[in-house]
Amino acid sequence: MGTAALPFIRDSYAKEQGLPEEPYIHWPLAIHQIVPDFHLPVQDKDSGGAVERRLGSFVALDVSKVQQETLSWLDNYLARHSESKA
Numbered sequence: 001m002g003t004a005a006l007p008f009i010r011d012s013y014a015k016e017q018g019l020p021e022e023p024y025i026h027w028p029l030a031i032h033q034i035v036p037d038f039h040l041p042v043q044d045k046d047s048g049g050a051v052e053r054r055l056g057s058f059v060a061l062d063v064s065k066v067q068q069e070t071l072s073w074l075d076n077y078l079a080r081h082s083e084s085k086a
Contacts, residue, residue, distance in 0.1 A: 002034060003081070010074040013067065025063060028070050035077065040069050 013027045032038045 005034065006031070006074060006078060010071065010078065013074075014071055016067075025066065028066060031070065031074070038073060038077075040066060040073075 009027055009030060016027075028038070028040065
């Protein structure tokens with residue numbers, strides 16, 4: 001399906017609340033497989049970034065920030081690519 005799946009992924013991800021039966025945290029992994037340039041900001045502890053580094057190499061995820069950052073990235077990506085097709 002490729003990039004044609006991104007609007008569906010965006011809409012589905014925006015509606016999810018992180019319930020165990022939902023793919024919730026797996027959407028960013030799927031997006032990265034479709035668009036390898038996709039990445040979330042990685043910042044230091046207490047920075048407010050979606051993914052925060054803690055205790056050296058340990059990486060902790062803030063699930064709600066991951067969702068916010070992913071949706072923002074998708075919105076920007078889809079807007080840029082719909083303009084280029086117009």
